[in-house]
Each structure stands twice: as structure tokens, then as C-alpha cells.
Amino acid sequence: MFDIVGFIISLVSSLGIYIILTLSLNLEYGYGGQPNFGQALFYGMGAFVTAILTSNLLFLFAHQPLANICTITSLVQRESIATSNPAATLLAWAISGLASVLVGALIGFAASYPALRVKEEWYLAMVLLVAAQIFTIIFSYDTSLGCGFDGIAGISNPFAWLTSTSIPVLNSSYAFPAIYAGVIALFAYLCYTLTERLTNSPFGRQLKAIRDDWLAASTLGKNVNAIRAQVMVIGSAMAGLAGWLYVYYIGVANTADYTSTFTFSIWVMMILGGFANNRGALTGALVLTLINELTLVGSTLVQTYIPGFNPNIVNYSKYLLESLLLLILLIYRPKGLLKESRIKTPAYTLFKEGEKSGE
Amino acid sequence: MLSWLPGSILRSVFESGIFLMISIGLTLTLSVVKLPNFAHAEFLTIGAYTSLVLSQVVPNNIPIILLASFLTAAILALAVHNAVFKPLIARKSSAYILVLASFAAAQFIRYTVFIAGSLGGVLSAHPLIAVTPVVYIAGQALTNVYLTTLIVAIASTILLSLFFRYTLIGKCMRAVSSNTVLAQLSGIRIEYIVSVMWIIAGGLGGVGGALLSPYVTVTPALGFNLLLEIFAVVIFGGLTSFVGTIIGSLIMGFSENTLMDFLNIYFGVPYTYTQLIPFSLIIIVLLVKPTGFGVSYSANRALRRLIGVRTR
Numbered sequence: 001m002f003d004i005v006g007f008i009i010s011l012v013s014s015l016g017i018y019i020i021l022t023l024s025l026n027l028e029y030g031y032g033g034q035p036n037f038g039q040a041l042f043y044g045m046g047a048f049v050t051a052i053l054t055s056n057l058l059f060l061f062a063h064q065p066l067a068n069i070c071t072i073t074s075l076v077q078r079e080s081i082a083t084s085n086p087a088a089t090l091l092a093w094a095i096s097g098l099a100s101v102l103v104g105a106l107i108g109f110a111a112s113y114p115a116l117r118v119k120e121e122w123y124l125a126m127v128l129l130v131a132a133q134i135f136t137i138i139f140s141y142d143t144s145l146g147c148g149f150d151g152i153a154g155i156s157n158p159f160a161w162l163t164s165t166s167i168p169v170l171n172s173s174y175a176f177p178a179i180y181a182g183v184i185a186l187f188a189y190l191c192y193t194l195t196e197r198l199t200n201s202p203f204g205r206q207l208k209a210i211r212d213d214w215l216a217a218s219t220l221g222k223n224v225n226a227i228r229a230q231v232m233v234i235g236s237a238m239a240g241l242a243g244w245l246y247v248y249y250i251g252v253a254n255t256a257d258y259t260s261t262f263t264f265s266i267w268v269m270m271i272l273g274g275f276a277n278n279r280g281a282l283t284g285a286l287v288l289t290l291i292n293e294l295t296l297v298g299s300t301l302v303q304t305y306i307p308g309f310n311p312n313i314v315n316y317s318k319y320l321l322e323s324l325l326l327l328i329l330l331i332y333r334p335k336g337l338l339k340e341s342r343i344k345t346p347a348y349t350l351f352k353e354g355e356k357s358g359e
Numbered sequence: 360m361l362s363w364l365p366g367s368i369l370r371s372v373f374e375s376g377i378f379l380m381i382s383i384g385l386t387l388t389l390s391v392v393k394l395p396n397f398a399h400a401e402f403l404t405i406g407a408y409t410s411l412v413l414s415q416v417v418p419n420n421i422p423i424i425l426l427a428s429f430l431t432a433a434i435l436a437l438a439v440h441n442a443v444f445k446p447l448i449a450r451k452s453s454a455y456i457l458v459l460a461s462f463a464a465a466q467f468i469r470y471t472v473f474i475a476g477s478l479g480g481v482l483s484a485h486p487l488i489a490v491t492p493v494v495y496i497a498g499q500a501l502t503n504v505y506l507t508t509l510i511v512a513i514a515s516t517i518l519l520s521l522f523f524r525y526t527l528i529g530k531c532m533r534a535v536s537s538n539t540v541l542a543q544l545s546g547i548r549i550e551y552i553v554s555v556m557w558i559i560a561g562g563l564g565g566v567g568g569a570l571l572s573p574y575v576t577v578t579p580a581l582g583f584n585l586l587l588e589i590f591a592v593v594i595f596g597g598l599t600s601f602v603g604t605i606i607g608s609l610i611m612g613f614s615e616n617t618l619m620d621f622l623n624i625y626f627g628v629p630y631t632y633t634q635l636i637p638f639s640l641i642i643i644v645l646l647v648k649p650t651g652f653g654v655s656y657s658a659n660r661a662l663r664r665l666i667g668v669r670t671r
Contacts, residue, residue, distance in 0.1 A: 035458070037458075122454045122458050125455065126395070126641065126645060127642055127645050130587055133587055133634075134639065138635075141629070141631040261466070264466065267462075268463075271459070312473075313477055316470045316473040316474045317470075319469075323463040323464070323465075323466035323470070324467060327463045327464065327467065330447065330456060330459065330460050331443070334450070334452070
């Protein structure tokens with residue numbers, strides 16, 4: 001039978017992750033004007049840092065000797081630690097989260113260096129795209145960093161140990177994914193609040209000023225380079241955070257998930273919602289996640305009910321639909337579904353209230 | 360022992376020819392409409408698929424296959440231009456929007472081919488073009504496809520330079536490339552010139568794909584996997600320079616074959632890292648010297664001085 005609870009849990013989890021990524025891209029491109037075509041790089045680095053750290057830390061905290069993280073035996077060991085040792089699991093989860101955010105921020109800082117140097121507009125897009133590709137090649141073929149094409153598997157849900165406890169409701173097989181989906185939603189909410197606060201402030205106004213005319217902004221005394229670097233650091237730290245959440249959700253860090261096609265769908269989400277509008281980012285992420293999840297359901301249904309029909313076609317149609325949606329949007333509604341919102345700094349809000357009361 | 364060298368150099372020359380064919384169209388696009396067209400790689404996918412399908416009908420008939428590939432890819436390029444780029448350029452969209460739109464167009468074409476390919480059962484196949492050795496040089500066999508590639512690459516280079524130098528449309532295209540507004544003011548029909556440009560750019564990409572098809576497994580992702588390498592060639596050549604692209608494709612061909620063989624034999628670098636050479640070069644070139652390799656420009660000038668052509 002169709003698993004409605006599982007569907008909702010997976011919908012909420014992936015929606016949360018996509019929201020974080022879209023908000024980060026919206027901050028970088030929508031507000032900051034930095035075309036980050038290497039979103040997969042920051043997201044993937046967050047994921048791989050998480051996977052590598054977690055698999056080593058679990059052994060460390062469970063007082064077991066460190067082993068090659070790619071073998072099946074170590075994978076089984078990791079999973080048994082994750083279901084039996086709550087303290088070690090949660091500690092490894094938290095530490096890898098901090099590390100992935102830090103690594104994301106660091107790479108973002110490194111990426112802001114070419115952003116200041118490239119001559120033509122699209123060179124930065126090219127540099128980041130190529131950097132993401134280099135990351136994919138290295139992690140798919142080098143077995144000493146990741147585990148090659150197989151990826152680093154066996155990263156269990158951080159709440160999987162609940163099944164081995166005797167608490168009545170929480171030890172069911174739905175409880176721990178549901179709790180984790182809640183955690184992802186919480187992080188998505190935090191990121192939304194952060195970007196809302198950040199952009200509805202004088203800082204947000206600076207960003208838009210630099211995006212629209214960096215020369216004018218710099219003649220008015222704004223340090224363009226520093227602000228661009230800041231925005232890249234914040235944005236890619238958020239992408240790293242999303243990578244961390246995703247690895248614990250999906251259970252494996254595999255380079256196949258961090259391709260330029262993935263980056264492209266994040267762009268579609270952002271453009272669909274609307275530039276420089278955080279609510280738009282939420283809308284875009286929601287629409288695309290629904291399409292994603294429904295195609296997943298669709299291809300399983302096709303597999304069960306129409307034997308002989310290639311379920312990959314449903315999957316291909318998803319990408320087809322995605323690109324068609326973007327083309328139609330770019331041509332007929334380039335500003336996206338929601339309009340660019342006004343910057344609501346505290347001073348502006350006060351001014352509006354004063355205007356309303358007739359002062 | 361240098362016994363690997365002749366074979367490696369011959370392979371480099373062949374791949375340089377292929378790289379030249381698949382990237383010269385992108386150079387044209389970049390210089391005439393200033394558009395980094397990420398959908399360019401799909402033209403070669405279409406070319407390769409045309410070759411795949413047509414070779415079932417007329418096996419081994421290379422000239423007809425190449426001609427058909429030129430036509431289908433040119434039609435596709437015109438369609439993409441009219442449906443996507445024309446309305447966007449008319450609205451003066453920013454470079455990022457154009458990049459994104461070309462990415463979307465590329466994905467649209469790619470997954471249409473994916474769907475068509477899985478319905479037709481040709482998701483990965485080999486065209487019926489027999490690769491037979493024709494001559495032997497230094498113990499290495501040169502095949503018919505190898506020779507065709509070299510001939511087509513050299514011929515299209517010569518024809519293109521003649522086209523730009525002596526025909527009216529070619530001269531108009533150069534005018535549009537150097538200053539669109541001025542060209543329009545002096546009565547050049549921009550729309551017509553741009554359409555001709557798309558036909559040439561797309562068509563040459565399609566021919567490149569068809570030339571590549573006997574050597575690889577034709578899949579819908581064939582072009583997409585080569586996308587960044589095509590851009591590498593163009594970036595090495597300084598984006599808009601014709602001679603630069605020739606030099607860029609030689610750099611690509613030799614770095615991916617002879618240099619990689621050298622690294623593999625003497626330093627044990629595995630072949631899976633081949634693409635890292637052009638990719639790291641792209642980043643270095645864009646950051647340090649976005650005009651491409653200076654040699655291209657000086658060679659361009661030297662060549663012009665040599666054959667006595669006045670600039671402008």
C-alpha cells in the first residue's frame with residue numbers, strides 16, 4: 001500500500017534541505033549578485049566532510065580502533081554504534097555539523113577571491129562550475145579521500161538509537177525519521193529567519209546597491225570586496241549546513257548527488273520564486289520539491305502497475321519539465337512568481353507606521 | 360623508451376581536430392552575439408545521433424552522414440536561437456540570465472533525446488561506420504575516420520577564413536562582431552547575419568559530433584560530458600579569436616593525450632584524472648590571463664604579417 005506517512009516525512013526533509021540551499025543561493029545571487037554555479041561544490045563538501053568525520057568519530061567515541069571507512073565491516077559497525085550508543089552518535093552528529101558549516105564558510109571565502117578578480121560577468125560562473133566539476137572528479141576516483149564511486153555509506157539517522165529504547169511511541173520505525181525531519185525543518189526555519197534579518201537591514205540594502213551598481217556603491221564608501229566576500233561566506237556556510245543535514249537524511253555521501261544538474265535545479269527554484277525575495281525562495285523550493293517527490297512516487301507506481309514501461313522516462317520528464325519551466329519563466333516572467341520585496345529595515349518600518357497614523 | 364610517443368602524438372592530433380570542430384562554433388557565438396552558449400554541446404549530441412540513425416540507412420557513407428549531421432544540428436541551433444535567445448537578447452537580459460537560459464535549453468534538448476532514445480532503444484549504441492586502417496605511419500595505423508577528421512577540420516578552417524575574408528556575409532559578420540550598433544547603423548541586417556552565424560556554429564558542432572561518433576558510445580549525455588572541455592578550448596584561445604581556438608584545441612588535444620601519457624608513464628598518474636588538466640587550466644587562465652594564451656594573439660598578428668593581410 002502507498003506509504004503516506006513516509007511520503008510526508010521525506011517531503012518535509014527534502015523540502016527543508018532545498019529551502020536552505022535556495023535561501024543561500026538567493027542571498028548570494030538574488031541579493032549579492034554573485035552567480036554561484038558551484039552550489040554543488042559547497043553542498044557536496046559539507047556532505048563529504050560530514051561523512052568522513054562521522055565515520056571516524058563514531059569509532060573514536062565508541063572506543064574502537066579506527067578502521068578503513070570504506071569496508072562493509074566498518075559500515076556494519078558504524079550502524080550498530082548508531083543504534084546502540086546515543087551519546088557517541090549525537091556528539092559525532094553535532095561535531096560534523098559544526099565542521100561542515102566551517103568548511104563551507106572557508107571554501108566560500110576562497111571562492112570569493114576569484115569573484116573579485118574575474119573580468120567578465122560570466123567568468124565567475126565558469127570558475128565555480130569548473131571547481132565543482134574538479135571536486136566531483138577527485139571524490140569519485142580518489143579512494144583515499146571518499147570511497148570512490150560507491151560513496152561513503154552507512155551514515156545512520158542520528159536518532160536511529162530510539163528504536164532500541166523501550167519508550168512506547170518513540171521506538172517505532174516512523175519516530176526517528178519524523179524527529180529528524182522536524183530537526184531539518186527547524187534548521188530551515190532558522191536559516192529563513194537569519195536571511196530575513198540579514199536582508200531586511202542596512203546590510204541588505206548595501207548588498208542590493210552593490211548588485212545593481214558596484215562602482216557607485218564603492219564611490220559612496222562601501223567596501224565592495226569585503227561585502228561580497230561576506231555574502232559568499234554566509235551563503236556557502238548555509239550550503240555546507242544543508243550538505244550535513246542531507247547526508248544524515250540519505251545515509252550516504254556519493255558524488256552522483258552533487259552534479260551541475262543539481263545546481264541547476266536549485267537555480268530553477270530560486271528563479272521560480274523570484275529574485276531577492278526570501279518568501280519566493282520558499283515558494284520555489286516547495287514547487288520543485290513537490291515535482292521531485294511526485295516523480296519519485298510516479299516512477300514507483302509505473303514500475304508496479306505498468307510492467308514493461310521504462311520508469312526512467314518519468315525521471316527524465318522531471319528534468320524536462322524543470323528546464324521547460326525555467327525557459328518559460330525567463331522568457332515570460334523573468335522576475336519570478338513573487339516580486340522583489342522592499343527592504344524593511346527597522347527605520348523603514350517606523351516610518352511606514354508613522355505615515356499610517358498620519359503624523 | 361619512447362615507443363608510446365608516435366601513437367600518442369597521432370592521437371593528440373586527431374583529438375585536436377575533433378576539439379577544433381566542436382568548439383569553433385562556440386567561438387563564433389561568443390564573438391558575434393557575445394553569448395556563452397552552454398547548449399552548444401547539445402549540437403554535437405544531435406550530430407552524433409543523426410550519424411547513429413542515418414548509419415542504419417546508409418552504413419559507412421561518411422560524406423552523407425556528415426552533411427546530414429550539419430543540417431540537423433544547424434536546424435536545432437536556429438530553433439534554439441529563435442525560441443530562447445532572440446526574445447532574451449531583445450529584452451537586454453544580463454549575461455547570467457543568458458547563461459542560465461542556455462543551460463535550460465541544453466537540459467531540455469538533452470532530456471528530450473533521453474526520452475526519445477529510451478523509447479527507441481538507442482540510449483547507448485554505436486553507429487554503423489566501420490573504422491578501417493588506411494595508411495601506416497611509424498607503425499601506427501591511420502584510419503579512414505582519422506583522415507576524414509583531419510581533412511574536414513583543415514578544410515573547414517580554410518573555408519571559414521576565406522568566408523570571413525572574401526564574402527560579403529563574412530565581412531558583415533565581422534562587423535557585427537566588432538560593433539553591433541555601428542553595423543546596424545550602416546545597414547547590415549543583424550537578424551539575417553545572426554541566423555547565418557547560428558547555422559554555421561550549430562552545423563560545425565553537429566559535424567564534430569558525427570566525426571566523434573564512431574570512436575565513442577553514443578549516449579544522450581555525450582555532448583554534456585564534453586561541455587567543459589569545449590569551453591576550455593575556447594577559453595585557452597581567448598574566447599573570440601579564430602586562430603586562438605586552433606591553438607586552444609591543439610593545447611587540449613596534446614594535454615589530454617601526450618601530456619597525460621607522459622604523466623601516466625613516468626609519474627603513475629591514473630588516466631581517470633585526465634580532465635583535471637584542462638579544468639585546472641581553465642581556472643588559472645580565467646583568473647590570471649583571461650585573454651587566453653598570449654601566443655594566440657602574437658601568432659595571429661605574425662600570421663597576418665606573413666600573408667600580408669591588413670588589419671581592419
